[in-house]
Amino acid sequence: MRLVTTFTLFASLTVAAVDYSSSLTSGKADMKSAGSLAFGPDGILFVGDSIGAAIFAIDTRDRKSAASSGSVEIAGINEKIAAMLGTAPDQILINDMAVNPLSKNAYLSVSRGKGPDAIPVIVRVSRAGKLEEIPLDKVKHSRADLPNPVEAKKDARGNNLRLDAITDLAFVDGKVFVAGLSNEEFSSNLRSIPFPFKAVEKGASVEIYHGQHGRFETNSPVRTFVPYEIKSEAYLLAAYTCTPLVKFPVSSLKPGTKVMGTTIAELGNRNRPLDMIIYQKGGHDLILMNNSSRGVMKMSAENLDKFEPIKSQVERQGVQYETLAGWKGVEQLDKFDKDNAMMLVRNDGGSLDLKTVALP
Amino acid sequence: MRFLAPILLAPLLLAAPPVRLDGTVFRVSGGGARCEELVISVDAPGDIPALSGSCTVEADGLAFRPKYALQPGLRYRAVYSGAVSMFEIPKRVVTPSAAVVQVFPSSAVIPENILKFYLHFSAPMSRGEAYQHLRLLDAKGAPVALPFLEIDQELWDREGRRLTVLFDPGRIKRGLAPNEEVGLPVTAGGRYTLVIDAGWQDAAGQPLKSEFRKEFLAAEADRTPPDPKTWKITAPTAGKSHPVSLEFPEPMDHALLRSLIEVTTPAGRSIAGSMDVDHEEMRWQFTPADPWKPGEYVVQVARTLEDRAGNTLGRPFDVDVFERVEARILKETVPVYFTVR
Numbered sequence: 001m002r003l004v005t006t007f008t009l010f011a012s013l014t015v016a017a018v019d020y021s022s023s024l025t026s027g028k029a030d031m032k033s034a035g036s037l038a039f040g041p042d043g044i045l046f047v048g049d050s051i052g053a054a055i056f057a058i059d060t061r062d063r064k065s066a067a068s069s070g071s072v073e074i075a076g077i078n079e080k081i082a083a084m085l086g087t088a089p090d091q092i093l094i095n096d097m098a099v100n101p102l103s104k105n106a107y108l109s110v111s112r113g114k115g116p117d118a119i120p121v122i123v124r125v126s127r128a129g130k131l132e133e134i135p136l137d138k139v140k141h142s143r144a145d146l147p148n149p150v151e152a153k154k155d156a157r158g159n160n161l162r163l164d165a166i167t168d169l170a171f172v173d174g175k176v177f178v179a180g181l182s183n184e185e186f187s188s189n190l191r192s193i194p195f196p197f198k199a200v201e202k203g204a205s206v207e208i209y210h211g212q213h214g215r216f217e218t219n220s221p222v223r224t225f226v227p228y229e230i231k232s233e234a235y236l237l238a239a240y241t242c243t244p245l246v247k248f249p250v251s252s253l254k255p256g257t258k259v260m261g262t263t264i265a266e267l268g269n270r271n272r273p274l275d276m277i278i279y280q281k282g283g284h285d286l287i288l289m290n291n292s293s294r295g296v297m298k299m300s301a302e303n304l305d306k307f308e309p310i311k312s313q314v315e316r317q318g319v320q321y322e323t324l325a326g327w328k329g330v331e332q333l334d335k336f337d338k339d340n341a342m343m344l345v346r347n348d349g350g351s352l353d354l355k356t357v358a359l360p
Numbered sequence: 361m362r363f364l365a366p367i368l369l370a371p372l373l374l375a376a377p378p379v380r381l382d383g384t385v386f387r388v389s390g391g392g393a394r395c396e397e398l399v400i401s402v403d404a405p406g407d408i409p410a411l412s413g414s415c416t417v418e419a420d421g422l423a424f425r426p427k428y429a430l431q432p433g434l435r436y437r438a439v440y441s442g443a444v445s446m447f448e449i450p451k452r453v454v455t456p457s458a459a460v461v462q463v464f465p466s467s468a469v470i471p472e473n474i475l476k477f478y479l480h481f482s483a484p485m486s487r488g489e490a491y492q493h494l495r496l497l498d499a500k501g502a503p504v505a506l507p508f509l510e511i512d513q514e515l516w517d518r519e520g521r522r523l524t525v526l527f528d529p530g531r532i533k534r535g536l537a538p539n540e541e542v543g544l545p546v547t548a549g550g551r552y553t554l555v556i557d558a559g560w561q562d563a564a565g566q567p568l569k570s571e572f573r574k575e576f577l578a579a580e581a582d583r584t585p586p587d588p589k590t591w592k593i594t595a596p597t598a599g600k601s602h603p604v605s606l607e608f609p610e611p612m613d614h615a616l617l618r619s620l621i622e623v624t625t626p627a628g629r630s631i632a633g634s635m636d637v638d639h640e641e642m643r644w645q646f647t648p649a650d651p652w653k654p655g656e657y658v659v660q661v662a663r664t665l666e667d668r669a670g671n672t673l674g675r676p677f678d679v680d681v682f683e684r685v686e687a688r689i690l691k692e693t694v695p696v697y698f699t700v701r
Contacts, residue, residue, distance in 0.1 A: 035513060050513065051518055076406060079404065079406065079408065080406075080407075080408050080409055082402070083401060083402040083404055083408035083409060083411070084408075084409040084410070084411065084412050085412060085427075085428055086402060086411045086412065086413075086426050086427070086428045086429075086430060086431060086434075086436075087402075087428065087431040087434065088402075088431060088433075088434055091431065091565075093487060093488045095512070095513075111487070112428060113563075114486035114487050114488055114489075114561075114563065115484050115485070115486055115487070115520055115562070115563025115564070116484045116516070116518060116519050116520035116563060117484075117563070118487070119428065131409050133412060133427075160518075161517040161518075161519075161522055161615065161618075161619075162517075162615070162619055163515075163516070163517055163518060165511070165513035165514075165515055166513070167511070167513055181511070181513065181515065182515075183515035183516065183517060183522075183524040183615075184524070184613075184615045184616055184619055185613075185616060185619075185620075185664050185666060186475060186476075186526070186529070186666065186670050186677075187664060220529065220533075223511070241509065241526075241529055241530075244536065244537075266536070266537040267537070268537045268538065268541065270506065272509075272530075274512070292510060
């Protein structure tokens with residue numbers, strides 16, 4: 001997800017004289033899986049392929065700005081996608097959602113099938129509710145292979161069992177940031193990959209530590225993050241796998257360095273952020289996040305520069321957050337336009353609805 | 361993918377030429393047939409889009425080729441010029457065959473700050489339903505609330521045979537709100553059972569052959585980083601292909617024992633061979649592809665090797681930064697030397 005934020009906050013940085021499209025070539029995007037999504041410039045969609053250990057840049061050719069945003073409400077979107085793909089709703093997984101900041105069309109990464117040979121599909125959902133597959137067998141694209149941080153050995157069957165699940169992507173200041181979570185070692189694995197893609201350096205991951213209350217620290221994986229500008233400096237607001245919400249300046253994320261995030265909020269048990277968006281309302285900057293218990297939380301994104309980090313256990317408070325009582329079942333969240341969010345919501349009947357909701 | 365013969369259920373209007381299913385291709389016979397008149401979809405209620413695929417005009421009529429394989433057990437609806445035909449793809453009758461073959465750590469006593477389980481299955485499994493089929497029960501048989509880090513991106517290997525289940529690190533790491541509010545998922549002295557229920561579907565949509573249970577006793581937290589000085593190496597004999605073995609005083613992470621250790625010459629050249637982990641992950645063995653030649657060898661162990669609680673070589677899972685427990689890490693691997701005579 002996370003594209004509008006990137007665009008509004010970093011527009012001045014990304015509108016460099018780079019012809020992104022010319023770095024892409026036509027042909028088959030050989031994706032093994034389609035997971036995390038994020039929009040870059042000019043309708044380019046970044047897709048995280050965990051099984052193929054790669055990031056793809058796909059030219060959606062969807063660059064026309066929407067004259068007006070309107071609203072979207074498509075009930076049972078998972079049933080419609082399953083039907084289009086010729087299968088049953090329980091045989092697909094919707095892995096992520098991103099809204100194109102130009103056209104406001106929604107893009108969903110889907111697995112057709114649930115086993116390891118599931119087919120990756122990217123579906124575009126127009127504001128009028130029309131579904132369309134992005135033809136991955138013939139599309140302008142480029143890929144960046146993620147190096148395996150350890151020279152993993154093969155098992156008796158000749159397989160390398162180690163894999164990084166790509167848990168989040170964002171495009172900031174000409175780079176794709178990729179958060180990964182290994183299925184073996186517990187360590188941080190955040191990479192920045194300049195776009196247009198070149199070879200990714202093996203040592204390009206940053207070691208990010210989580211220091212808690214000035215005492216304990218772990219080499220903790222970042223699970224989700226969102227770019228945000230504080231006093232003209234680009235930051236990532238990130239949620240660690242072990243819960244707290246932290247900030248660190250993008251400029252500090254240099255390969256091979258040890259970076260310590262500053263804790264800005266402790267969200268408590270059952271409140272692990274899944275997606276975060278930042279928006280303005282009534283002259284204030286706000287953060288909206290959906291969490292692991294499928295609820296939605298709201299907090300202020302202002303004065304994070306002046307914010308005193310949580311240092312001791314008596315100062316548990318941090319930035320205050322509010323849980324929005326009426327918002328339930330939210331599995332995916334992205335910004336739609338300046339006044340609305342787009343959400344994928346699990347309804348009472350168990351199917352998924354795609355809809356826009358006014359930002360609170 | 362093979363299909364049994366489709367069943368033509370109900371050609372309602374006989375005036376228009378019926379659609380037939382020829383293998384995996386929907387066909388309409390006759391010259392002059394038009395693709396615009398043909399709509400194929402899954403037979404489902406509501407306003408659903410047409411099936412993804414391509415229609416071509418061929419010598420003997422129309423051919424619609426679905427982009428994806430037809431799904432056994434589903435019914436498809438073909439409408440040509442107002443005439444409706446239904447096609448049911450028979451369900452495949454498959455008996456459940458997948459099973460849980462092993463869970464690591466394999467020991468019956470596990471430190472209360474355990475970081476992860478590895479579940480090994482005999483066949484590729486379905487994604488997206490792991491946490492519905494995993495329960496951790498206490499001694500009374502009551503489920504422990506939210507012991508695991510439930511993430512949408514389930515941590516499978518490429519083949520879908522091994523799932524890594526992380527205990528919630530926010531509850532394990534000292535000083536965090538979840539750790540202080542609700543505490544560790546398991547506590548020392550308690551008896552627990554990990555239950556993998558039989559409803560978990562394999563990649564073919566079949567349930568497991570049977571439920572799997574692993575019982576264990578939780579021991580005191582392990583906050584001591586593994587110390588290579590306590591490891592015991594047993595060198596093999598020259599001219600034989602017996603394994604070199606490395607024994608640890610505590611069980612280590614099963615996957616990382618296989619990923620992060622290799623045998624080299626002192627100059628760093630890799631020795632080909634295969635490895636085994638046994639004795640409840642307290643012994644690692646390496647059998648060379650060719651008989652050992654006399655000389656010096658090195659077992660290179662990456663510093664990121666973890667024990668069951670996520671402590672790595674020289675570094676506990678959560679470091680108390682005031683006490684500066686952390687050792688200066690200068691090299692990425694710890695060498696363990698042995699001589700073959």
